[in-house]
Amino acid sequence: MRWQPYAIRITHYFLESSPRSAVHTTDPLPKAVPSSQFHAAMETTQERTTYEQERDKPLPSLNHGFLQAIITGELLRYREKYTPFSELTLQIDDLHVTPDLCVYPKMEMNFQEDVVRMTEPPLITVEILSPTQSQQDVMDRINDMLDAGVKSCWLVQPVTETITMFTGDEKPTTVSTGTLRDPVTDIEVDLADIFEEG
Structure with a gap:
């Protein structure tokens, strides 16, 4: 699943202390996502958006x-x-x-x-x-x-x-x-x- 900024509305918090870290949202998720992975995906997507906006072209393959x-x-x-x-x-x-x-x-x-x-x-x-x-x-x-x-x-x-x-x-x-x-x-x-x- 490709994460998009603001696509998920977080209503609670990340359960860092839980053996199975989960994300509580109002939208269904395919599976529990550790907070570190969630934030990394969000940051990567934002970086791509910035690159494309600054150069007016897609990321190089x-x-x-x-x-x-x-x-x-x-x-x-x-x-x-x-x-x-x-x-x-x-x-x-x-x-x-x-x-x-x-x-x-x-x-x-x-x-x-x-x-x-x-x-x-x-x-x-x-x-x-x-x-x-x-x-x-x-x-x-x-x-x-x-x-x-x-x-x-x-x-x-x-x-x-x-x-x-x-x-x-x-x-x-x-x-x-x-x-x-x-x-x-x-x-x-x-x-x-x-x-x-x-």
Whole structure:
């Protein structure tokens, strides 16, 4: 059973001293739940809600997280000219979005000073489609980012093992084999290296 905040109305208290800790509620429960498990479930659900609200997208799945790490490694090969970032929030005029990855021209990092939101558009953003995410929602985000000045947006689709590249007015390019070459940065990514584990 998946616990939802405020879905259960507690009328009494947790019987911590009882050999069989139970939750007294006005709603039927499938079985007794120890208070530690109940609170852990409540906190986990709240954390997920906060993550989704802040980033305006669902939690990353196993495949999503793996591909994000692999693509980051590929982008780091170009760090002499470009600086890649993961989960960096962009605040460009009215656009507030957190792409999975983005690439800026080479930046000098200062760990004594930090930036919470970037107000300049990156050269590239990368969005990895999650299983619970609507493709139309992702397309809307991509169009918004292009309108805000992002030069190139990549859409990674794990199920089809493809990457589609959007560059403004030009028609999108979908690559399923071989090498994807970004025309804005000349960054090249071999799809065999991205999807080899699949």
